[in-house]
Amino acid sequence: MKLYDYVLSPSCYKVRLMAALTGVKLEIRAVDFHPGAEHRGPELMALNPAGSIPILEDGDLILTESAAMLTYLAAKAGPEWLGSGAPEETARLQQWLSFAHRLTASLGGARLHEMLLRPGDIGTLQAQGIAALRELEAGLVEQGLRGMRFLASDRPTVADIACFPYVALAPDGGVPLDPYPAIRLWSRAIRSLDNFIEMPGIHRLHELKREHVEPGEV
Amino acid sequence: MTHDAMIDEWYPVGLFSQLDTNARKTALMGRPIEVAVEAEGHARVTSGDGRSLPVCVRYGHVWSSLGKPQKDLFAIPEADQPGRTLVDVGVIRVRCSPLRAVENFLDIAHFPFVHTDILGAEPHTEVQDYKVEVRQDADEVWATQVKFYQPQAAKSASGGITTEYMYRVPAPTCCVLYKTCPPRPGEWDVITLFVQPLAEDLCDVWPWMALFDDATPMTDLIHFQQTIFLQDRSILENQIPRLLPLDPGMEIPTRADLTSVAYRRWLKRHNYTYGAQLVAQ
Amino acid sequence: MPARTPVGPIALWRSQSGRAAASADRCPHRGMRLSHGFVRGEALSCIYHGWSYARAGNCLRIPAHPGLAPPETIRVPTHEVEECDGVIWVAVGEATAQPPRLQGVVPLRSLTAHAAVAAIEAAAGAKAGVDGFAWQPQSKLQIRLLLVPQGAEETLIHVLLDDDSSLSQRIAASRAVETLRRTAEDLETKATAP
CATH class of the missing domain: 1.20.1050.10 (Glutathione S-transferase Yfyf (Class Pi); Chain A, domain 2)
Known part of the structure; x- marks a missing residue:
């Protein structure tokens, strides 16, 4: 499965997160959304005439709505998410x-x-x-x-x-x-979910990591 | 309060490659300006009252000033070195003081907590001693021999390495970082932060890079640097006060913060105070 | 989590052992809001550089210098906290009295209104005392509201109701307070319109 992805896009992150949570490995194709506006270029417009990302490609199947991508990933790899x-x-x-x-x-x-x-x-x-x-x-x-x-x-x-x-x-x-x-x-x-991944702007929950040795402790 | 000292500096106001005859409407130190590139390829910057402002085009960006710059824009010799990939990362707006944005860029101690598993990771949190000086000839703040353990120091890095950094502040809102270059030992990757002060508490940040990296696609390089900066953005928008305090009693530095201490003193000495708070409130 | 008091913003946190604590919402190192931080064990740590603080406000750890015992002078101001009948009370300055008891009720939720206390009182047709006021938006629904001004323009509304309320009563109460907020905000808008 190939995801046309922009690292700062929350909609693209939804798909990366769902894939991580269901254990699906995605092939990531980085799209220069900013500053390059590559999503409006001919290659991406041929896949999605609406000119938006994410785009998820799996064989013949091309999805351009993130809700459909989440549903597809869940149906394939984690039906409990439905x-x-x-x-x-x-x-x-x-x-x-x-x-x-x-x-x-x-x-x-x-x-x-x-x-x-x-x-x-x-x-x-x-x-x-x-x-x-x-x-x-x-x-x-x-x-x-x-x-x-x-x-x-x-x-x-x-x-x-x-x-x-x-x-x-x-x-x-x-x-x-x-x-x-x-x-x-x-x-x-x-x-806190297992296999949760972050994106820039959403920080790691550092409380989940155990405290290290305190100063003075052996 | 006078801001004269910073009025005469050069500031980035646009990416040259992104500009055309349609003017980009933006601001510089509270004043509206317009930036355009004319059909014959000359950049033009105009102030709100129609005045033509000084212009130079360098390091991928158009630079301008509200005042009369006393010297040319600072040199980055590596920018002209053959074999480097020059990366226009693009603009990101941050609701913070331009000086806070630069100071954060000079800081390594936040890496394990803000850039977790990329530029740092617990338990490798210790900041070893490094050297800080103001180089009198060029009047620049330099920090050298800065070393830190990094899980993924660059897009081209695989696995953790101890990275060496040098920081250089050649202008009050610009910072140049020289960093261990994984594919080419002996050379330094150059990563810069050019900050356009829109207001004292609002800035457009233009990261730019000159790297030795033939392997990584350009878009991945852009995304890597945008990732790093966006992790910082939520910090920068939540510091109190929003202006950078130059009163030493206001915040508590440690040995790890020597670069910041030198930067603040240097700002104060030159009366570079646009975006600074001089007296605790 | 962040909270606002008349003496400024605070970071309100609960340690692993379950004790509530309140400190100023600003790390003295670089001014970062501590309410963005994280709790490990009995300490609150700043998200920026991981400096951690005890309930009493003293700095316990500076990760950049793991071998250094932080000097006593590095502290964050703290506030006295009381947890009573499911409500957390923070004292501004020296507490002179115990918080009022709120027996027979349970906390439901807290919500912020873009309206002053007076507008909420007007919308509910009641006047608040130190233990708030009782409000009965419909029969068989007894709600107690505690109002905390958040500056001049906003009010934090804590909603409590009888501890024997059924699930459907609780849901009805939550929806009733949404309506109260809407009414109060409309009153506020009309009052401040030019």
């Missing part, structure tokens, strides 16, 4: 999988504006991002009351991976995560 199939859980999973687009449009837009100088109305993008974060926070509070740590069930699913990157990187776009305790706990739960 949920148990129970009606309510399936509905929640689809709900948050669709909701992730709003995070991309709002928090993702704010981040591109603040970091890579892309055009946009920053005030509106940030306000929409805050509205989306509040919905996510409320959803996680309710899941917590039901005894579940993740968006669709008590174990992580593709919906969590679809929402996590743009949320975790919200501060890059000038939207702080300080006011959202449930989101902070959820984010920590995802970062």
